Amino acid sequence: MLQEISDEQLDALAYEAKRELSRQFYRDYVELVHRGHYTHYRHTEVVCDVLQRVADGEQLSILIEMPPRHGKSMTVTESFPSFYLGKNPDKRVIAAAYSDGLATKFGRLNRNKFNEFSNELFKVQLSESNAATKDWGIQDRRGGMISTGIGGSITGQGADLMIIDDPIKNMKEAMSQTIRDSIWDEWEATLSTRLHDGASLIVIMTRWHEDDLIGRLLARSPRKWIRLRLPAIAEDENDLLGRKIGEPLCRELGYDENWANDKKAEVGSRTWNALYQQRPSPAGGSIFKRAWIKYYVRTKEQKQEWGLSDEVLVLPTNFDKMAQSWDCTFKGTDTSDFVAGGVWGRKKAQYFLLDVDHRRMGFAETMKAIRAMSDKWPNARSKYIEDKANGSAIIEMLKDEISGIVPVDPNGGKEARANAVSPLFEAGNVYLPHPNMCPWVEDLVEELVSFPNAAHDDLVDMTTQALNQLYTNNSNPIDRFKKLLGK
Template structure:
């Protein structure tokens, strides 16, 4: 006896079911061909799926209830927000419709955009995939509830304050906007104070916390969260996905391989390496200190009148070409008076060897 074709699932039925069961497939499904698949994004999707599976086990009493802390470092323009912040809250609420989500970004405008993106996904796919809908009373994009009037999402700028809602899922996406904010110790401390006095106090038992960021500074929020200088660190799972693969790459790349070769290949890596400090921090996730163990920032001073020098030294860091992609030539003249060294003259330019 043949099975009736009327009882067989359609291709669309199968796609919906796969999207409902697997987070990364959900990301691909709801962006309807606009999402560019990549191994690093699939890896991130797997990390998130594992965290949600653990939460389901906690809710079922199969494992102890503990908070999960996940930090993901990625270079700019590698779909980190699209893969996580624009999409995860809608999927999470489909699985846990009575839970609350808090999303935090460097500005209210940026955060509101994430709230809107997730609200739109619930409106378009929520009923079909998870039997959830947006409450008719929720008109705002930065704070909305499901129609059960329990589960929902709130989105705020990092310094805007969060009141009135706890978090079962908290996403902190790029709390620092730019280099100016990153280099401001005052601003970094304000963000840290918000974590201590506001964000961390909103977490419900069994919460998932996801920190997604490009590493601007070694003393950024992640740096402080992992430093014993600021108290015993929480059990953070840290996944660093550098632009150029290094030893023990988390997604198994060979050393030197690009993270997303279809978009940012070897040529792009070489371009970014022209700016070592920026490359190491923003693209490799390894920000370095402004001072080292030998030279301290406080030792550097300015002079008005140059004293008599006991010794004068010239240093030359030369190159052989003056092409656009050549290294700079640096020539400096230093004077020594007692224990003090004085920079007398400095020249930095692209020059060929004879010109130097």
Template structure:
């Protein structure tokens, strides 16, 4: 190597880069973008899952990501050219909500074959079939067709079917007519074009729980690989190994500070769907959004007050969400007065109960579910704090929520207005998504409190002056 000329060394290095680009899709993406493409953790993960398809393995992959995180550039604009270059006899069908966007995908992949096909794979675009939306390889059967949803692919087949954002925006996704149109296109056209052993890649930003991915998860017989990549990590088994609350791609400016501002800007429901890939029914399922009543000033007196605690289901040394709520009742009306919700281990949970009890001394009854850390909490605080009562909830979570939902629908449940309790947005979102949401700890604490008053007869009016305040959850 020492005796080689500079020109020879450059040539050897060039050959090594080309070999890497041939063998590895990860390296191919960088190569064909002339150094203007930078990999991040999530794009590395996507490439890792796409590589087996190019290597001949059948896969069904769903990629759910927030906007502007490079999903189309990493997949739809680039992967078909690599797949066809590696497999010149294979056919690709790519589709999107608009024919113009699909044509763009076809054109960008054709350009990559024109620029790198001969050099990396020994293939080139056919001189007879080279349209941006329908092109083939010279001397091979392989090629790509790109069309909008509902476009003509009569007589065409696919070894790789790629669907990139079948819905343009929230308005389309919220339209039952358009959702049915997309589903019908999948059932009657797209899925029927897949050759035996063919693969499917669906790339979406989620807008609606009944979108294409939502229906496929319920109805498809295939074993889907689901790459759900929320803007902010919320799973302990996050696909990228992120810590809870960690951003997906801070390198692009989408860090935790951006996330906090964006959530306020777009609202909790849009944030959960568009950025976290957790779409929920607009009005809610068991508990409808429009049922809630709000107060800016809580009543000065209550018949009765209580605390309701949902403690962690983890061991004593770990941290998980713990929720403590304070409720007040006047006749049939119930008011959520305060809430604490945080990641707590057992010692932190004990201190939170002490703090809440000092803040709300008239909320003497303290309901604690008799599961997980509940028994330990009661045992350790029973000689220190009065009114700790173990609760064994009857029925499942859904049954309990259904039991209290008539009170919410009737307008008997009041929440603090978001102007005095910004955390109430997350509370409402969790209730609306229940039982399909990621978390249900706030719902559990609420149903535990409201269920208690189902079995207690309204007593004579007792003056219980309102003290304390609203704590951010």
């Protein structure tokens, strides 16, 4: 007759079985060390299967591309080094991230897991004399982990495993050629030189730009990459997880088809394709699509006379806010860029371009044009002028003469500002005067759809500046005051 086993004994047996599996397999280890706060999904199982091969001694070069908030750092950078070093206590790990603070977090989380579980699972323990969050070692062994921000000092250090996790912080950095070049220089001159013979490399990113680190590694590196590209919504017949086209990556986390539709409408297709589908479009062009251009006419009679579709709106009779926007780049020569000034009106969530002055102008002519536009459109009380180069001089000359001049800090590059407002075009919230009414609008449309490869971009700069300012200020004053107070 079999002896009855108590619940406590069953729990002890289950834990012992889990501990034995965690000693051998990373898939089980990552669950164990998070003490019930980690759940596997199809995509994390695939990632763990590949990482297991590294822990077991294979030399692999791995690219992991995954949408935000799908567990990539928790699965890899926050946990895998502690498992790898438990199984390989004489190996060295380097983890790099966009900031020193984030890298320190990765070091601390792995050190704490190693300290808690390594003796129980692998019969090794944290060094008593070398246990800093950014640089910790293994007692009586050669192995350990160093964590560093991109550009940080790792002089004299080498790696049998290197993990680079999100070297780019945000879209603003991703759109900067200077920052992308700096990250690549750091890879070529520093990080790549620290890899020991036979070392493995893991690069983890949410993609922002086709010329980011993963884009350059794919184009320039001779390594044989294992590429784990995991889009939020399946779009290929040979999907890595075997999903049908249109199937979400992780419905269990709430990222289902409805979420995808709402998120795409919120961020626009360009950001959606890059950030969530891991398919950044080329930087040259396609920020504004011709199909997104919407028009208005002044009267119902015009709309009927010209036989226009229902998509063409009749201009509202009043606006919630009106403003001027000026791009004042000029050099006083016939070969210089045009000066572009425009008047915009906002009605709820819709934005209307009402007037444009677009021609080559010198300094005195530009000031005269701003005066004339202010007299013509007295309700356009805010005058947005970029506080840079010629614009700064214009602001200084006119600030005591014309009220409402608002200096605009050109935060980010031209493409970053354009990307910020492209969702407004895609959502159908921006309306231009119909070409039958204002033939000059065709120049603006061509600049928009050709940007950033057009010969001139002054109309685009005027447009993106106006929309960024009108959209940013489109909120309740009380809400803005609460935000200012941090409530």
